Structures are given as C-alpha cells and as structure tokens.
Amino acid sequence: MAAALQGVTVLDLSRILAGPWSTQNLADLGADVIKVERPGQGDDTRSWGPPFVQGTDPSTKDAAYFFCCNRGKRSVTLDFTIEQGREVLIELVRKADVLVENYKVGGLKKYGLDYDTLSKINPKLIYCSITGFGQTGPYAARPGYDALVQAMGGLMSITGESDSTPGGGPQKVGVAVVDVLTGLYATSAILAALYHRTQSGQGQYIDIALLDVQVAALANQASNYVLGGQVPQRIGSAHPSIVPYQPFACADGHVMLAIGNDTQFAAFCRAADCEGLAQDERFRNNALRVQHREALVDILHERMGLKTVDQWCQLATDNGFPCGPINTIDRVFADPQVQARELRVSVPSEGYGTVDLVASPMRFSGTPISYDMAPPLLGEHTEAVLAELGLDEKAVANLRSAKAI
Template sequence: MAGPLTHLKVLDLSRILAGPWAGQVFADFGAEVIKVERPEKGDDTRHWGPPYLKDKHGQDTQEAAYYLCANRGKKSITVDITRPEGQQLIRELAAKCDVVLENYKVGGLKKYGLDYPALRQVNPKIIYCSITGFGQNGPYANRAGYDAMIQGMGGLMSLTGVPEGEPGAGPQKVGVAVADLMTGMYAVSAMLAAVIHRDRTGEGQHIDLALLDTQVAWLANQAQNYLTSGNVPQRQGTAHPNIVPYQAVPAADGYFMLAVGNDTQFQKFCAIAGLAEIAADPAYATNNARVQARQQLVPLIEQATRRQPAAWWLEQLSNAHVPCGPINDLAQVFADPQVEARGMVVEQPHPSAGHVRTVRNPACFSETPLEYTQAPPVLGEHTDSVLEGLLGKSAEEVNTLKVEGVV
C-alpha cells in the first residue's frame, strides 16, 4: 500500500454511502480498511442496480455500480454480528484497529456489545465514528434518515431548481447524494483530527455525525445570507444569489456557464460581447449594482450571447481570462482532455470482471503518492486472510466459523 495513512487500520461497519465513502477515502490514502458485511447479502448497495459490473463473459455480476463507487481499496470480510461469536470477532478486530466507522441507527450496536463504551473497554485509544440521520440526541434521533429527505429537510431543495413563476418551477434534488457524500467527507476530517489528538494524548473518542447537521452546515453562503439579512433565499435556477452574471446563458446552439467573479472580468466580457456601454454604466459597473439590477441586466446579456455558438464564446472568453465553461454530460466529462490529462479514471484488476474502472481520489500528494491496486472487493473476499493474518486464527478455526455460519 502507498499513501500517507499506511500506519492506520479502519474497521468499517458502515453500509450504503456516507460511511463507505469515508472509508474509501481512508483506503485511498493508504489505510487498511476492513469492511464488515453480512454473510450472503453484504452491503445493500451491492444490489442497487442496474447497472451491474459485467464479468469476463459479459454477464451481470452481483456488484452494482453504486457499490463500486464507494468501496475501492477495502478488504471485505463477512461476519454475522447477531451471533455472540461474530460479536467477539468484531471486538478482536477493534482491539487491532485505530478507527471504527459505523452508521447503524442510534443504539443499534449497543445490544450486540459493539457500541463505543463497549469497544473502548477493549481498546481505550479507539476512535469511534457514528453516522446517523439526525445524531445521537434530539427529538428526531431515532428516525431513519436518507439523503433525499435530508436534502429537503436541510433546505437544499428550497435553493435548487427553477424559480417560482417560471416553467418547470419547483424544488429539485441534486443529482448525486450530496448530503451523504459531504457527511462522509466531514467524517474523514473529524476522524483524522481525532487521530492527531490521540497521537498527542493517547486518548480515543466518540464522533457523532448527523446527515441533517451536515446539510445545514454546508448551506454556506446561503445560510449566512439568511442569518445576516433575515430574508429567506429562493430558488434561482443556475444563477448565484450574490454574483451577477454567474449562471447558464444561452448561445446560438445551446447553453454555457458564465461565471463572472469581479468587475474587471465583467468589463472584459462586455468588450467581447459588444456591450461596452453597459460596462461603463454606473447601474452595472459594480457587482453590488449588478445584483440589484439582475432583472434588467440578465436579458441584455442573454440577447448578446445568443448571437454566437457556445464554442465561440468559450474560446473568446477563456482567452480573455473570463471564467466560463461548457455544460457537459458524463460522456463529455470523461472525454474532456483536462480530465484525461489528470488521469481521473483509474483501473484495478478484478477477480470476475478482469478489471474495473473507478474515479480516482482528487488529492495528489507529492511525497506519498496514492496507488489504486485493490478493486472494490467481492463479498467476503478477504475473510480468510484478515482472520488468519490479523487475528491469528488457524485455517481450521476459520473453517469452523464458516460451517457454523458466523462468517
């Protein structure tokens, strides 16, 4: 293994996306991540298809693309944690690991003796991260929480979609599970902070992360807009609440994104667009003025941008250092020369498919470069090697556990 975290071991008891996403980041960074799954069934997302990974004969495997996106680099073992023998295996693994990651409902692991107080007894330095929909306390603590509902409850859907009064108006869910993904990323940073604290003091701790808390936290400037002004932000389509022009604009053959971030860029845009008189008009010369005059200004800009195809605008504006970009579908994304040059797609060998392609971690380390050699594991692929290698079980002991249905 390569990467900056090769000294860490993570016991990943999580399923679906938020927890597994955090575990995958640790695996990408070089940590040994042991994914614990239910015998025979495994992580729910293995079955969230189609599409499924194809084997060497072109037939569907039991691994959905959804599962593949969040489990690269891990070791999969199967353990029945409802059995006392399975619970003992988890305790033995926790004694060997630095971090435990779980996303069971509040109190869900306590009945198995696998909650934080129990595992702290076997490993006082353990860092135990719990991810739930609503956190460990509060009136909603016992509710189930999923990304789509959290996007609605946490305000994101009120900000996303076509504005009221326009065709197609209404709240929209973001096209990927951003509440889950951001919770996973907050989990990574929190666990790494706890590792640093533990390394300084020898003290482990419990981390409580909620999807709703995360969604509220990363409302960012929109949350601060409300807290500062008392005005409730509304849906604005692709437009920005604090910057103008910063939105999709029409070209002669489609749309492109125009992202003018300051007054100098606006002046450059106007020069290219033949709108010099607007650039000099005090009603539009500053961003503050443009935000106030949004309703008058945007139609003038759109009238100008319709005169040329998108490719013309992208070339002219990019040459003038005015931020802009195409609106790509995913085929165009992965064919983009910059995406290709950055090697965003990586390939790992896979036991049934021959190979699998995944999207690499965006972090690039100069001294501890990342490697992508372990594909998302098939169910129970590493049960024998982990129990024998890490816990010192004999082959006979592991076989007995299999016969008894514990693993």
C-alpha cells in the same frame, strides 16, 4: 513510498454512501480498511443497479453504485448478531485504530458494540457514528436518507426554478451530495482524532449527522439568513449575490457564465462587443448588477445567442473571464483537462478483471495515492483476515458451520 496512513487499520461497518465514502478516502490515504458485510448479502448498494459489473465468475455481479465508494478495501463477511461472529469482531476491534458505523442510534449497543463498551477493550479506538440526525435531539431515532435531509436541511428550498417559472418547484441535487459531504466531514474528523491520539494516546467518539452537515453546507445561503435576515429563494441556476452568474443559451447549446468580479465583467463586455454595459450606471459594479439583475440578464440572453458554445469558450480563454460548456457526463470524461488530470483510472481486480474507476482528487507530492485494489467481491478477504487473527482452518470451518461468516 509509504502511504500517508500506512499502519492504520479501519473497521468499516457502514453501508450505502456516506460511511463508505469516508472509509474509501481513508483507504486512498493508505489505511487498511476492513469492510465488514452481511454474509450472503453484503452492502445494500451491491444490488442497486443496473448497471452492474460482471465478475469473472458468471454467477457474480455487483452494481456500479457499489464501485463508486469501496475501492482499496478488504471485504469480510461476518454476522455479529451471532455470538461467534461478535467474538471475531471484538478481536478485530482490539487491533483497530478506527471504527466507522452508520447504524441507527443505539443499534449496536444491544450487541455490545457501542463506543462505551469497545473503548474499554481498546482505549485508543476512534469510533465514528454516522446517522441521519445525530445521537441527540428529538429526531435522533429517525432514519435519515440523503434526499430527506436535502429537503429538511433547506437545500431543496434553494434548488430549482422559482415557483413562478414553468417547471418551477423544489428539486434535489442530481447526486447524493449530503452523503458525499458527510463522508468528507467524517474523514476530516477521523484524521483530526488520529492526530489528537498521537499527542494524548487516547481515542474518542465522533458523532456525525447528515442534517448537521447539510445545515453547515448551506454556506453563504445560511449566512444571508442568520446575518441578513433574508430567507433565500429558488432562482434556478443563478446566484443570489453575483450577476451574471448563470447558464445562457448559445446558438448551438448552453454555457455557464460565472462572472466573479468587476474586472471579469469588463473583460466579458469587451469580448462580447458590448463594452458600454460595463460603464452603464446600472451595471458598473456587482451590487448594482444584482439590483438590476433582470434588465442585464435580458440583454445578455440576446447577446449570448449570437455565438456558439465553442466561440464563447474561446473568447473566455482569450479574454480572461470564466465561461464553460454545460457538459454531459460522457463529455466530462472526454474533456482534455479531466484526461490530463487522470481522473479516470483502470484498477486490476481478480474478481472483476480490470475496472475503470474515478480517481481521488487528492494529490500528494510525498505520499501519492496508488490504485492497487478494486472494490472487493463479497467476502473476498474473509479467510485472509481471519488468518491474521490467528484462526486456523478448523476454527474458520466452525464459524462457517455456525453461519457466523
């Protein structure tokens, strides 16, 4: 079957995570993603290890980090700070549908690779810039990284135990969630721009900022402030608006109890042999449970410790309330549901042998995602892509001699 984005060409000038996460999504959807990397060095994350993945050539290895967001792409080494390299990139732009970059604001303008310049060469080009703080505003020139934006965007103020609890204080999330969300927003914006182009024939510029994404992703916590005037606080893994919705210690481990409505709470109480709690005037609906959070949680801590993790999970399945184990990553990939959904895939690679990757969560009935290309070796496709531009062996040799590739 034809892939959803078959025929779409993407130039990926981004590095690290947010941009590559977006372009990997586009590659999963069938786009031809050409990853433009610095000769001899490549994407910074190739060296962000250990752990490393050893290539079939003993002299080659790349960090596992790189493999999380670069499958399905072709790697071209190209130094566009050299005029010969810039000329090659311009030729790639002529044939491209999308360009994604995450250089500092104005960083590509000095090379004539900004949107205003390139849109004159290719008016249909969709040009997506990803930065820490956006193209405007007093912070525009600042570099931005995920952890910094988690802090500045409020996420760390609501993550972690409260200051009054031992070990309390601000914490970042255990994965670069702002980068990942930014990549997803960038993907959505690019797809919308591609659809708009089918109607207008025109490309456009997309400005995506990590800080904007983080503020938008505060979701209900932001609404609690802008509509209710309440400044959210850190409360550990509990929920500010739902009770009980937090981890509990069991006889042999921990579970996450996530009661979303009064029906589920009643079902839990029946299963836990404490049916009277559902009728207690303090706990009979969620608003009251939030009001009397401490009293209810104290009761449940004692009750939950009477059974094992497996016993509580089985009771949840039998009685229809949400409860699950707090899995380590190895247990995640051993989970029968994760295995049934085939979230771990083996992808062949000439450069690395067969590598195991995490599958895309997108599932299509008509244009399924295929896993044919592992993340590329640095410069693995340079000669093939240059040949597609019509460059012969002599021209390629000249580029090498000039250190443009």
